[in-house]
Every structure is written in C-alpha cells, then in structure tokens.
Amino acid sequence: MHSVIASPFLDEYLLLQPGSAKGAKLPQALYEELRRQDNPPGVVPAWLVDTARRSWGLDLNDRPMAGTVLVRQPSPYGYCRASYELNLGCNYDCEHCYLGLKKFSGLKWQKRKQLLRSMQRAGVLWLQLTGGEPLIDRLFKETYDYAFRLGTMLSVSSNGSRLHDPRILSLFKARRPYRLTLSVYGASAKRYDAVTKRRGSFKLFEKGLTAAQEAGLPISLNLIVTSTNADETEDMKTFARSRGLPHNVFSDMAPTIYGGVETVLTQSEEHLITREPFKGCHAGHTFFHADPHGLVSICKVGRDHQFSLVKQGTAGLRKLGGIADSLQLRTGGCSGCLFGQNGTCGTCRPLAKLYQESGAPLKNYCRHGGF
Secondary structure, eight states, X not given: OOSEEXXXXXXXXXXXXXXXXXXXXXXXXXXXXXXXXXXXXXXXXHHHHHHHHHHHOOOOTTOBSTTTEEEOOOOSSOOOEEEEEOOSOOSOOOTTOTTOSOOOOOOOHHHHHHHHHHHHHHTOOEEEEESSOGGGSTTHHHHHHHHHHTTOEEEEEEOSTTTTOHHHHHHHHHSOOSEEEEEEOOSSHHHHHHHXXXXXXXXXXXXXXXXXXXXXXXXXXXXXXXXXXXXXXXXXXHHHHHTTOOEEEEOOOOOOTTOOSTTGGGSOGGGOOOOOOOOOXXXXXXXXXXXXXXXXXXXXXXXXXXXXXXXXXXXXXXXXHHHHHHHTSOOTTOOOOSSSGGGOOSSOHHHHHHHHHHTOOGGGTOGGGGO
C-alpha cells in the first residue's frame, strides 16, 4: 500500500502522507518527474527520500516507486474536496439531527465504486465519509478501503459508538484517516443518553473514544449543545480538555434537509452563536456533496437541483458551478441586509431558504429578527 501521495491541488501540487495532517508543496517540475518515474517504475528519488524523512520521519530509501508513491493524475474539473453520506441510517435518534428521517438505504457496491472513481477523476483529494452513522453502514469497510486505495485523504465523522470494534480499529490503524471527528452529546450518561434517546450510548462513546486514543488515531471532538444538555456545556469542554483533544462547540441547529423546524426548536437559546457575515464559499466550485444514492449537490445544506453522479459521470459536475451561483441568489422576499456592508447577510442563501421554508423564527437566521 502506498506510503506517499503526490497530487495536483487546485493550481498547486502537494506531497502527502495518508493519515497525516502534514504535507509539503511540490514544484510542478518535481511532480512531473514523479509522473515519469511512475511509468515505467523506478526507485524513489533521493529528493523525495529526504523530504519524507524530514516531513514524517518516513524511510523510503531504496524503495520502489510502485507501491510506495501514488501519483494522482491532473483533473480538468477543478474539485479538491467532497463529502459522501454513506447512509442516513443511525443507531441514535437525536432530536436535533438535521437529517430528519434516518432511512437505511444507499448505493450497492458496484455503484459505490463508480461514485468513488468519478470523485477521483474530478480531482477530489480530501473526502469526508459521514452519515447517519457511517461506521454501522454494511459496506463501510469496503468503501473506506477502496477510497483509500484510490489515493484520497480520508476523514470520518462519527458518534464513536462502534470505534471499539476490533475490525474498525484494525482498518483505521492499517489505513489511517487524517481526521476522525466525533460528536459529543453530554458529559454524563444521563444527559448524553437523553439527547441520543439510546440508553447506554454514553458508555459506548467512552469505550470507543478510549480505544481510538489508545490506537493513536487523530481525533477531534464536536461538542453539540442543545436545550437538553446545555447545563453540561462547560463540563463537555472540561471533558475534551481532560482527554487532550481539540474541540469545537456547535449550538445553532439547522432545519432538517426536508425543511422541518423541529430541529431548530431543540437548540439552547442562550448558547446561540452570532454568525459572522457570510462572505461566500467554494461549495459547488471546488467542493461538492454526495448523498447515499449518489445524488450530488453543492453541499450538505444546498441540496436543490441534485443529479446522479453515477449515471451522468464526472462530466456532469460541469454544471454544478452554475447551480451553486443560482442557489446563492436572494429568495423569499429578502432584498438585502441593512445591517451588513454592501448588503451582506450572516447566513448563506441555501441555509436561509431552509429556515424560511421551515417557518423558523426570523431571529434564528436574520439580524432583522432581533429588532
């Protein structure tokens, strides 16, 4: 299995080690040298041996290029990141979950392979595997392994309840993700289990987290604050610090992807975070999202005008930029913000549209709602 990835990245070239957040920029001339050495195969060049040693403490001396360095080919599509919901099914039933109905359904294996190959051809270098709960997906191990072999840098978003499974741990130790993000729903079993609506879920989370830390996996925590566990917000921060793990706090709940307001009603009003003015993003232009059926959208929120990447192939992505631009147009009577500079809004338009369609209080997504 490859130890190093050499890849185009937008207008640059990168040298990466699977499972590591560290990387090195690569001059185009050296990238082209690796492409030539990869076919026919040779030995790893001296400059790369030196770079790997300095960057990762990795010894590539006298190693063959074949099987050691995976050289990704340039893509004409310009995408570098993507996210993929393997399945909306979950072993929890959190009331704040923006996915709403957690249906167990998704692509079969051959079509998953097609989807992942299309992502590779699009230039996707960083891929987030999510759900639902991805680790309970029946094809998770096969999907993860195949994506890894294609030369993608993998991150996984999980509730951690299955991380203690030796089969999952073995997979992650052999083919390391560069990031493993775990959601935290409380600092005690009482609050945690109340949020997930599953008795014993806190114990499973602790067991999985401990196993992952002992395996040396790169973990970060998302602390989810709702009206049910808001009284443990500081305790969750203390928990994260006691584990020596980086963490972020999430308290602003979005409507469901079906436009339901029930998730918004679960948020803790006193913990809402004032949004920074929205300054645009790369969704649809250098990033895209795929749902369990291979339907592509600009992101997890803006799911309008989806199309099948499996049926249309990578060429279908050429229309995604136009879709992204159309979804950022103001809708629902919004003519511009009087509080921002040049009419800027604190909420991206696809998210604001979901809030509007759900009938959520104006204050949740528009500064005019507070005055």
